Amino acid sequence: xxxxxxxxxxxxxxxxxxxxxxxxxxALFTERAGVLNLxxxxxxLTSAISSFLAADSSGSIWVGLAxxxxxxxxxxxxxxxxxxxxRANQIVSGLALVIFGTGLANFLGKPAEGxxxxxxxxxxxxxxxxxxxxxxxxxxxxxxxxxxxxxxxxGSAWYLFRTRPGLELRAVGDDPATVDAQGLSVARIRxxxxxxxxxxxxxxxxxxxxxxxxxxxQAATTNGIGWIALALVVFxxxxxxxxxxxxxxxxxxxxxxFTLQAEQITFxxxxxxxxxxxxxxxxxxxxxxxxxxxxxxxxxxxxxxPFVRDER
Amino acid sequence: xxNTSHEVVKGPHHSGDAAPIALSAHSITKRFPGVLANDSxxxxxxxxxxxxxxxxxxxxxxxxAAMLCxxxxxxxxxxxxxxxxxxxxxPRAGLQHxxxxxxxxxxxxxxxxxxxxxxxxxxxxSFTLNRKSIDEKxxxxxxxxxxxxxxxxxxxxxxVGQRQRVEIVKALYQGAEIxxxxxxxxxxxxxxxxxxxxxxxxxxxxxxxxxxxxHKLGEVVEISDxxxxxxxxxxxxxxxxxxxxxxxELARLxxxxxxxxxxxxxxxxxxxxxxxxxEVSLKSEGVDILSHITFNVHEGEMVGIAGVAGNGQRExxxxxxxxxSPTTGTISIGGNMTTDRGPIAAREHGLAYVPEDRLGMGxxxxxxxxxxxLLTRDRHIVVDRASVRPEANRLIEQFExxxxxxxxxxxxxxxxxxxxxxxxxxxSGGRAATKLLVVCSPTRGLDVGAIETVRRLLDDARSAGQxxxxxxxxxxEIMSLADRILxxxxxxxxxxxxxxxxxxxxVGAAMAGLNTEGAA
Ligand SMILES: Nc1ncnc2c1ncn2[C@@H]1O[C@H](COP(=O)(O)OP(=O)(O)O)[C@@H](O)[C@H]1O
Ligand SMILES: [Mg+2]
Numbered sequence: 001x002x003x004x005x006x007x008x009x010x011x012x013x014x015x016x017x018x019x020x021x022x023x024x025x026x027a028l029f030t031e032r033a034g035v036l037n038l039x040x041x042x043x044x045l046t047s048a049i050s051s052f053l054a055a056d057s058s059g060s061i062w063v064g065l066a067x068x069x070x071x072x073x074x075x076x077x078x079x080x081x082x083x084x085x086x087r088a089n090q091i092v093s094g095l096a097l098v099i100f101g102t103g104l105a106n107f108l109g110k111p112a113e114g115x116x117x118x119x120x121x122x123x124x125x126x127x128x129x130x131x132x133x134x135x136x137x138x139x140x141x142x143x144x145x146x147x148x149x150x151x152x153x154x155g156s157a158w159y160l161f162r163t164r165p166g167l168e169l170r171a172v173g174d175d176p177a178t179v180d181a182q183g184l185s186v187a188r189i190r191x192x193x194x195x196x197x198x199x200x201x202x203x204x205x206x207x208x209x210x211x212x213x214x215x216x217x218q219a220a221t222t223n224g225i226g227w228i229a230l231a232l233v234v235f236x237x238x239x240x241x242x243x244x245x246x247x248x249x250x251x252x253x254x255x256x257x258f259t260l261q262a263e264q265i266t267f268x269x270x271x272x273x274x275x276x277x278x279x280x281x282x283x284x285x286x287x288x289x290x291x292x293x294x295x296x297x298x299x300x301x302x303x304x305x306p307f308v309r310d311e312r
Numbered sequence: 313x314x315n316t317s318h319e320v321v322k323g324p325h326h327s328g329d330a331a332p333i334a335l336s337a338h339s340i341t342k343r344f345p346g347v348l349a350n351d352s353x354x355x356x357x358x359x360x361x362x363x364x365x366x367x368x369x370x371x372x373x374x375x376x377a378a379m380l381c382x383x384x385x386x387x388x389x390x391x392x393x394x395x396x397x398x399x400x401x402x403p404r405a406g407l408q409h410x411x412x413x414x415x416x417x418x419x420x421x422x423x424x425x426x427x428x429x430x431x432x433x434x435x436x437x438s439f440t441l442n443r444k445s446i447d448e449k450x451x452x453x454x455x456x457x458x459x460x461x462x463x464x465x466x467x468x469x470x471x472v473g474q475r476q477r478v479e480i481v482k483a484l485y486q487g488a489e490i491x492x493x494x495x496x497x498x499x500x501x502x503x504x505x506x507x508x509x510x511x512x513x514x515x516x517x518x519x520x521x522x523x524x525x526x527h528k529l530g531e532v533v534e535i536s537d538x539x540x541x542x543x544x545x546x547x548x549x550x551x552x553x554x555x556x557x558x559x560x561e562l563a564r565l566x567x568x569x570x571x572x573x574x575x576x577x578x579x580x581x582x583x584x585x586x587x588x589x590x591e592v593s594l595k596s597e598g599v600d601i602l603s604h605i606t607f608n609v610h611e612g613e614m615v616g617i618a619g620v621a622g623n624g625q626r627e628x629x630x631x632x633x634x635x636x637s638p639t640t641g642t643i644s645i646g647g648n649m650t651t652d653r654g655p656i657a658a659r660e661h662g663l664a665y666v667p668e669d670r671l672g673m674g675x676x677x678x679x680x681x682x683x684x685x686l687l688t689r690d691r692h693i694v695v696d697r698a699s700v701r702p703e704a705n706r707l708i709e710q711f712e713x714x715x716x717x718x719x720x721x722x723x724x725x726x727x728x729x730x731x732x733x734x735x736x737x738x739x740s741g742g743r744a745a746t747k748l749l750v751v752c753s754p755t756r757g758l759d760v761g762a763i764e765t766v767r768r769l770l771d772d773a774r775s776a777g778q779x780x781x782x783x784x785x786x787x788x789e790i791m792s793l794a795d796r797i798l799x800x801x802x803x804x805x806x807x808x809x810x811x812x813x814x815x816x817x818x819v820g821a822a823m824a825g826l827n828t829e830g831a832a
Contacts (some may be wrong), residue, residue: 170421
């Protein structure tokens with residue numbers, strides 16, 4: 001068997017992991033504030049097509065990315081308004097966002113069908129480093145967003161665990177009444193991180209569109225990555241750095257069927273191979289969310305609960 | 313001051329009348345849906361004194377304190393801080409005026425360290441957290457008031473008394489001059505109460521003002537410079553002078569009538585063993601939750617399990633109820649082995665269970681009283697409400713449940729009435745006639761009238777020959793009701809004594825893990 005397949009798959013895994021990390025990081029910030037946003041898939045799709053249209057009409061990838069992030073924040077703003085301000089059920093609102101986002105994306109995507117983005121994000125070059133066998137293509141052949149995303153995840157861990165706002169964010173997710181008694185606004189913190197989370201998810205969707213797909217395939221553009229991102233947050237125990245490893249692992253599962261197909265390795269039917277990431281998600285979730293599982297210790301204690309001051 | 317209140321002045325003030333008034337509230341009124349929680353209440357606290365708010369559950373003490381610190385806003389009335397009118401729109405505004413409250417339910421993030429909890433929300437905290445420097449700062453504040461505390465300990469690992477100390481240090485760290493302590497002793501064992509009182513003295517000596525909230529007369533007399541009594545949201549009296557106060561008078565002001573919470577202990581002979589627990593141990597993730605528990609409860613006997621929350625009480629109750637299987641050991645009810653047989657088997661052999669969490673485990677909040685009753689009755693595929701309705705109506709009457717009818721939704725009942733519904737269901741028998749009643753914290757959070765009823769119901773059940781296991785953190789309750797007291801500490805029974813022979817100090821020490829004399 002060609003060892004290149006595995007190098008290629010690994011390199012591709014890192015690439016696809018970028019979207020996963022961005023989306024999962026967005027979900028992680030939201031959840032750390034105690035808000036569950038199940039609408040990731042919907043946000044990914046809507047921001048993907050928005051970024052496509054924006055990049056297409058402006059001719060600038062950066063405009064596309066910015067618009068995608070803004071659209072993500074906008075949709076998350078709807079979720080925040082419903083769940084934090086109006087205290088609607090977070091699960092219902094999140095699921096509604098998936099349906100709404102998917103429908104909206106398909107509608108917006110009508111004119112984009114069959115088109116490709118003119119310019120796509122190019123990988124950075126590190127000269128001789130890229131030519132190192134195995135390591136070169138896996139580590140040194142990605143675009144700036146991928147490197148930025150990994151740096152962002154590491155920076156997020158620092159922010160969460162080593163800064164004052166990070167302390168307040170974790171406190172809101174665990175025990176909003178305590179934060180409220182300290183005179184900080186629970187609602188403001190929750191809204192802030194839900195918006196930030198939406199922007200990160202939106203950025204992930206835009207990057208997926210502009211750097212990877214380059215063409216709009218409706219819901220197949222994201223192919224359920226939003227749900228995997230949500231699972232990834234649990235997998236990582238709500239820790240941003242562990243997110244990176246999880247994302248690469250899932251990225252590998254997602255890419256494997258394609259490389260195997262390209263190499264015409266067909267002893268396993270491709271339909272089965274394509275199930276791999278989703279089966280892996282299921283297994284990981286079931287294994288990790290048993291009661292008493294160490295992974296769940298990072299779970300924000302009041303995740304999913306609206307905060308009402310007078311409730312004793 | 314209202315017409316109904318009166319002044320009883322006794323002895324000289326300790327802090328002296330000269331001390332200026334630090335904070336005062338004037339004709340404060342606060343209404344919640346259906347309740348007048350505070351009815352033109354006047355209250356003030358001087359610099360360096362302990363002024364106690366005394367009153368039964370539901371008297372409006374916490375509500376008043378919440379308005380003094382900015383958590384709630386009064387419907388009418390106003391506050392003066394050092395003679396200046398202030399309005400507190402939030403707890404933060406309260407803190408800015410040097411007012412902080414230590415809540416009945418601690419406001420601490422369990423996963424955070426002590427120091428992180430103390431500095432949380434603090435304004436003058438740099439963007440990046442320097443663990444070492446915040447640890448040092450917090451330790452310094454704690455030490456200056458003689459409150460020993462390990463700043464890097466995780467709050468979730470601390471005892472209740474230590475957590476309370478964290479809350480007090482937090483308030484002091486934030487520059488509080490006036491501390492509102494809401495029922496600080498409710499969760500403490502006697503030795504910890506003493507420690508707390510030392511800390512209170514250290515704080516008043518340093519010029520802090522303390523508003524102390526309690527419904528326990530003995531300690532109120534010990535700690536207070538002045539006492540204001542609240543009943544039904546109104547001030548019913550003021551008493552001044554430490555130590556020389558007449559507790560009978562305070563009790564009358566507090567309750568409004570003579571009330572008898574003491575019950576007869578079983579004078580009658582007790583019968584067969586109904587509950588037999590043999591060598592029950594429970595391990596979870598390698599931690600011993602219960603270890604080698606062995607005891608019996610007889611017909612017509614009430615056994616009290618005393619202990620500080622989290623020493624295995626809840627697990628013991630759940631194990632008896634068949635909700636948890638013990639790791640080793642056996643349980644039998646009425647001579648029938650129920651170990652590992654699940655909750656239905658336990659109930660079929662005559663168990664009735666009133667869990668601590670009334671609206672969580674006890675009742676389904678969104679269902680009616682009737683449907684809640686149906687839960688433990690024999691069930692058929694088609695629900696037959698009509699057949700149970702007469703019984704439901706009879707129980708509502710018999711247990712004095714304040715509800716419109718049997719279709720009243722459980723969530724909308726007050727704590728006392730929810731508890732009565734639960735007791736009504738459990739005591740009236742379901743799958744089998746009740747032989748054993750396991751009750752956890754049955755009067756927690758109830759007002760005095762409901763406490764009286766609940767205790768009487770338990771007493772009646774005992775007289776009727778039922779075996780009762782009373783699990784409660786309220787030591788006074790156990791001391792006044794139980795025929796036999798077992799103390800649970802870290803999952804083991806460390807002390808056993810007869811109810812009438814029980815000494816508060818010995819039982820309290822056992823609860824704190826200080827002595828193991830008389831170990832079972
Ligand atoms: N947030 C609230 N919403 C509705 N009713 C409340 C609320 N807080 C308190 N009450 C009611 O106000 C009354 C006084 O309560 P509280 O101040 O907690 O009494 P205490 O602290 O003296 O036990 C009680 O009848 C209680 O049920
Ligand atoms: Mg209270």
